[in-house]
Amino acid sequence: MTPRPVQGRSGTPQPSAGRRRAQPLSHLRPYVQAGSLILFIVLVALAWTLGDRRSWANLFFRLDPLAGAMGMLAGRRFLPALLLSLLTIGLTWMVGRAWCAWICPLGTLLDWTPARQQPSAAFGPESPWRRAKYILLIAVAGSAIAGSLTLMLLDPIVLMTQTVGRVFLPLLEQVFSLLERAGFAISWTRPLVSPAVNLLRGTIFPLERHFYGGAVLTGLLFAGILALNALVPRFWCRHLCPLGALLGLLSRAAWVRRRVDASCIDCGHCARLCPTGTIDAGRVYASDPAECTTCLICQAECPVSAVSFTWGSIRPAPAQSYDPTRRQALVTLGVSLIGMGLFRSSPNTDLRDPHRILPPGGRENDLASKCIRCGLCLKVCPTGGLQPAFPRTNGQDLWTPVLVPRMGYCDYSCHACGQICPTGAIPDIPLDIKRTVIIGKAYIDTSRCIPWSEGRDCIVCEEMCPVPDKAIKLQETQVMTAAGQPVMVKLPHVERERCIGCGICEYQCPVAGEAAIRVYSPVVERG
Amino acid sequence: MKYITSRRKFIRSVACAGLGLAGTALLQACGAPATPVLNRITLEPSPTAIPSAAPTRTHTPGAPAAPPPSPSPMGISPTRAPAPSTALPYLAVVRGASAEEITRQAVHALGGMGRFVKAGDEVIIKPNICNAYHGPEYASTTNPEVVATLVKMCLEAGARRVRVMDFPFAGTPQKAYETSRIGPAVQAAGGQMEVMSKANYRQVDIPAGQAIKRWSIYGDALDADVLINVPIAKDHGSTRLTLGMKNLMGLVLDRAGFHARGLHQCIVDLNTVLRPHLTVVDATRILVANGPTGGNLDDVRVMNTVIASPDIVAADAYAATLFGLTPADVAYTSMGAERGLGTADLTRIAISEIEL
Known part of the structure; x- marks a missing residue:
């Protein structure tokens, strides 16, 4: 993306060659943005491949001050890994909301999405709707104080991680899968496909396609956010983004401020170009530091070089008409606290769901208050068994991870979810200890199990059981068939105290549909 | 903004490429036979056992050696030349501390890798890498030294390329290759580890099949010039042992x-169409209980043994004896012998037993 050309706009004065300065910084911005977006996607895509270094796959969450602040607020604990976001806070205090224009992967995509160039007056520099993002931020904070991080799904990094992990990469996998099948069908392309499979399958793409609950919802939410560009460029950043609001608050005291000097010829070019539309032609082209993303387009495009970004005072920026009033802020806070209280007072039958299997260590943690819903654990899970929860009675646990053994088991040789979790909601447990963590208990449905109900040997569950001395034992027993014939058959039994609930027995059970051996949550807590 | 190509040109070139690919696929579908001819090795027990050159204790069976097991009943893939020119042992068992040495000696006793691999051959080696749980000392995956030695020997015999692969039932292949240490060993030996793509399986007719008549089998294993089967001998809940045929x-x-x-x-049916040219049973360590996953060193016995034979049934039959069992205890072995896939009667074949 290059800045929009000056030519072709009626009434725009042509820059005089002599006064035009080189603007290296502003021209770097598309490259920085693209680099940041690519890094973001690569980190999500390589989440599994990075192996024991995969804690760096959550780099963007470490840099995200909203994730850090809310994670600590709701979790009531200190998260040292998230202190890297002090860098972002420092950057914002120096140069304002530069994160939004230079680093944020969602902002970059919004920049690349076509947008309405002459928005209606309702979205002008003083649009009261700019208040909405502050209201959302207060709501996120209020529910975090009340102990829920569900609203963190509005954090742009969370949104992007979910979208890349659950929508973009699975779509890419489908394309790859098509090419793969076509490639293997034709003999001369086979030598080309094999190296690609070696490189991509089992690394950035799973060996077998993974399916994610809520993928359509995530995709629609993301598409909706992009589609809001049809109202006004970067609608999301101006009006909704809670991270943008937080950075905006910090930017009010930013050192570097945008200035317009007296040589301004009142052409209005900068006001038309500003991606967040904060340059107010009615106020001598002044802007609100809380809205300005320091993209430097106005400086680069000013025909008379009247715009500059210079070190200024640390005096806070003047208040704006769209800033939330104290009353609005308090009402929002109150409403979010009461709302969370109402959620709490309604019965959460999902917690009593016997099939609610949580990743190792997740049961000991309260996921609602510690999980920021980023979905990295779902992406990294090599079996695709971790799925976003979609609660039926209570929003508190929305999109926290649950293990659905019929879709994928908890691999005995893997503790990737704990390694990648940015907030430690899934604790990083060493592999040898993780192998002993009980996440559920398997029970055999003897009315459907092949040996029990049909008198035929099967044993897949016993074969698959990864526990060294096998939590599933086969007892050779004489049973009567329905026809009255006595037969010897190996009947599987679960040795309950050995079972860790990994669910590979349920995953591999050859009985069609619902498995004949199923994992249930080990104990019923709360509720 | 400047574009590399116009929209129309782009759509046109995509359509042309698609048509071309579809045409090629169609042409291929018209031409290729569905069932490939696999086995090139003659299953021919030597009439009398000849002591091999190595310091061996060749144990000659009391009864005169049997004629070769009935050659190719209906539907079983035909065998291929070359027949061993001189009488070689039908099965070699080598014991010794060095996994590399005993593997080399076992193949050497059968006439060397050159009997199976010709210059320019595509070789696929199929070890047992069933999951990513434990290292080789737990005896749930094939010994990496045995696999790497076979890779080296194939390359020495002039193989164009040696690929090693398995489809682990738990964990990703890359991780299983690494945990089993087979991946690094094979790469150091000059072979390639391959990730088996779900898209590369082909439906194959199984004319002699009794339980299954058609099944999807990994395409490259069908296409390879030479298929070498390297199971680890270990305990298995339903089949009692997992050995070559099960691998x-x-x-x-x-x-x-x-x-x-x-x-x-089903295992026997599969073995009627998928006929490895050489089976090398890794019994350097065997897992005697809680297989096939293992995880308890108390269940591991160090046997320092490698068993090799072009006859998969005979190799399995011998391996069963290491567990104090007879071939009849591992049903697929005796069923395989009945079907003419090989011989399970160890008294009727020439066995070269070598101690290093």
Whole structure:
């Protein structure tokens, strides 16, 4: 993306060659943005491949001050890994909301999405709707104080991680899968496909396609956010983004401020170009530091070089008409606290769901208050068994991870979810200890199990059981068939105290549909 | 903004490429036979055992050696030349501390790798890398030294390329290759580890099949010039032991279907179309209980033994004896012998037993 050309706009004065300065910084911005977006996607895509270094796959969450602040607020604990976001806070205090224009992967995509160039007056520099993002931020904070991080799904990094992990990469996998099948069908392309499979399958793409609950919802939410560009460029950043609001608050005291000097010829070019539309032609082209993303387009495009970004005072920026009033802020806070209280007072039958299997260590943690819903654990899970929860009675646990053994088991040789979790909601447990963590208990449905109900040997569950001395034992027993014939058959039994609930027995059970051996949550807590 | 090409040109070139690919696929579909001819090795027990050159204790069976097991009953893939020119042992068993040495000696006793691999051959080696749980000392995956030695020997015999692969039932292949240490060992030996793509399986007719008549098998294993089967001998809940014939299950797409249709019969059916040219049973360590996953060193016995034979049934039959069992205890072995896949009667074949 290059800045929009000056030519072709009626009434725009042509820059005089002599006064035009080189603007290296502003021209770097598309490259920085693209680099940041690519890094973001690569980190999500390589989440599994990075192996024991995969804690760096959550780099963007470490840099995200909203994730850090809310994670600590709701979790009531200190998260040292998230202190890297002090860098972002420092950057914002120096140069304002530069994160939004230079680093944020969602902002970059919004920049690349076509947008309405002459928005209606309702979205002008003083649009009261700019208040909405502050209201959302207060709501996120209020529910975090009340102990829920569900609203963190509005954090742009969370949104992007979910979208890349659950929508973009699975779509890419489908394309790859098509090419793969076509490639293997034709003999001369086979030598080309094999190296690609070696490189991509089992690394950035799973060996077998993974399916994610809520993928359509995530995709629609993301598409909706992009589609809001049809109202006004970067609608999301101006009006909704809670991270943008937080950075905006910090930017009010930013050192570097945008200035317009007296040589301004009142052409209005900068006001038309500003991606967040904060340059107010009615106020001598002044802007609100809380809205300005320091993209430097106005400086680069000013025909008379009247715009500059210079070190200024640390005096806070003047208040704006769209800033939330104290009353609005308090009402929002109150409403979010009461709302969370109402959620709490309604019965959460999902917690009593016997099939609610949580990743190792997740049961000991309260996921609602510690999980920021980023979905990295779902992406990294090599079996695709971790799925976003979609609660039926209570929003508190929305999109926290649950293990659905019929879709994928908890691999005995893997503790990737704990390694990648940015907030430690899934604790990083060493592999040898993780192998002993009980996440559920398997029970055999003897009315459907092949040996029990049909008198035929099967044993897949016993074969698959990864526990060294096998939590599933086969007892050779004489049973009567329905026809009255006595037969010897190996009947599987679960040795309950050995079972860790990994669910590979349920995953591999050859009985069609619902498995004949199923994992249930080990104990019923709360509720 | 400048574009590299116009929209129209782009759509046109995509359409042309698609048509071309579809045309090629169509032409291929018209031409290729569905069932490939696999086996090139003659299953021919030597009439009398000849002591090999190595310091061996060749044990000659009391009864005169039997004629070769009935050659190719209906539907079983025909065998291929070359027949061993001189009488070589039918099965070699080598014991010794060095996994590399005993592997080399075992293949050497059978006439060397040159008997199986010709210059320019594409070789696929199928070890047992069933999951990513434990290292080789737990005896749930094939000994990496045995696999790497076979890779080296194939390359020495002039193989164009040696690929090693398995489809682990738990964990990603890359991780299983690494944990089993087979990946690094094979790469150091000059071979390639391959990730088996779900898209590369082909439906194959199984004319002699009793439980299954058609099944999806990994395409490259069918196409390879030479297929070498390197199971580890270990305990298995339903089949009692997993050995060579069972190890080939790693090359089929739908394994649950085998369980549903009767495991032993399906394994035998599979072995009628998938005929490895050489089976090397890794018994350097064997897992005597809680297989096939293992995880307890108390269940591991160090046997320092390698068994090699072009006859998969004979190799399995001998391996069963290491567990104090007879071939009849491992049903697919005796069923395989009845079907003419090889011989399970160890008294009727020439066995070269070598101690290093």
